[in-house]
Amino acid sequence: MSASLPAGQHTVRRHNRALVLHTVAADEPVSRARIATRTGLTRGTVSSLVEELLAAGLVAELAAARGGTGRPANPLELNRSGPGGLGVEIGVDAVGACVVDLTGAVRARRVATSDHRTHGPAVGLEAAAALAADVVAEAGLPVTGVGLAVPGVVAGNVLERAPNLPLWRDVDIVARAAAVLGPVVGDVPVTVGNEADLAALAEQRAGGAGDDFLYVSGGIGVGAGIVLGGRLFGGSGGRAGELGHVVVDPAGPPCTCGGQGCLERAVGVEELCRAAGVDDLDALAAAADRGEPATDAALRAAGHALGVALAGAVNLLDLPTVVLGGGYPRLGAVLRGAVADELARRVVWRSPVAVRMSALGGEAALRGAAMAVVRAVLDG
Incomplete structure (x- = not known):
């Protein structure tokens, strides 16, 4: 109009x-x-x-x-018994589904391991649909829409590229998801968003981050959601936030994006596990809690690299707060402190940048996907 x-x-x-x-x-x-x-x-x-x-x-x-x-x-x-939102997240090595009611309260949630690095979209979508059927049945609410979170560059309804999912390229992910989820939820709208963007919106709703912050999603990949003036900043085409592919070491190792020395090769969870000599995030978090020297050293090095990248973003966008999300909240004070020290050293103004751990942790993107549906209902 x-x-x-x-x-x-x-x-x-x-x-x-x-x-x-x-x-x-x-x-x-x-x-x-x-x-x-x-x-x-x-x-x-x-x-x-x-x-x-x-x-x-x-x-x-x-x-x-x-x-x-x-x-x-x-x-x-x-109405706590009124229409609910279904959130679905397809990650690199996991899928999740949850239903929230109109207040945003989670009524049912499931997460399962599902590795998608060597598979096309069908495998992830089928795994997600199975979880979706479970949570919809458990929640017992009429689902009015589906929000889908994916780890890649999203423009409109298309997942253009997901560097850690090489077979997911230029996929009309909304059409594919609607076809697979239709038997579960019927003919309801499906929307898609980058997982870090949706996590940032969920974090904002949870409170504490304010209306201007940079949310960092730490997993196998590293993404960011930028909130300015209370609104998600997506850039000219909705693709902003690919923090993991900011170069922090031009002579560093090759990255799945085709570049070299990208941030996620220094601070991705799998890279941290290798540096600490542990198998997975659970073991890494336990080693961090014990203060294992190798883990502390790995987290300090990661905090330095992450702080270098974040200082550039903070200086460019004048952001007062950084929120560390995804798997990072499980890794404790050493990582947070190293990031804060690097920001204090590199940000050009005197006011300190607040570095917070996410209130929602690894659930943020899934919650954000479901809440996107509820926001659409509330907006009429």
Whole structure:
């Protein structure tokens, strides 16, 4: 719709309906009178819109409080039995699925090992669909949409490239996912996003990171989500955030992207395990907890490399906070401290950059994918 044309009646009503729904979400339990005050809408308009939301199963009426004077009001809250969002994550070596209700609470979640490095999309999508069937059955909510998180460059509905998944290139991942998940959830919208971007949005909702931060997803690959002014920054085509392929050592080892000396070859979880002499993230986290010298040395070296890359991003974008997510929160204070020290040394302004561990850890991308569906419902 052209910005020069006035909004039609339907558009205005849809906007006001979303305004009321967001107010319920922010203030629940909340009365109709309070909604009118907060939104500036008339009480008659609010009552009419609330009736629509009740009929759609998006809000629920609570019992009126007793003991006051006058007619007691029935407060409103989001309907915990209303439409839910299904989140699906396909990683390099795992798949996950979860269902959240309209409040964002996780109602069911499953994660399973599934290695996709030598397989095309069909294997990962089938594995994800099996988990999706389990969580949808367990949650018992009507699913209104699917959010899909993938570890690669996403533009529109297409996964253009995933360096650690060489057979996943220029895949219309939305169409493929809709076909596989259709028997599980029916004909509902499917959207796709980069896993780090979706994790950043989930982290923002969890609170504590503020409205301007850089989220780093540490796994086999390394990605980033950039939040500026409370909104995800995707760049001109939605492809921003490929932090793992920033070069930190021009003479370093070759990378799966075709380059050399990329950050993820220094700070990816598999690289950290090799440097520490352990088999997997669980063993790495346990060694970090014990303060094993080889593990501490590996984490300090990784923190140095990560700090070098992050300092460039922070200096360029003027970001006050860095959030370390994915597998990094399990690795403790040594990694965080090394990153913070490097940022203090390299960022050009005096105010210190806050370095936080993710509140959601490895669940952030999966939660973010499911919450993307709920946000679409709340936005009308």
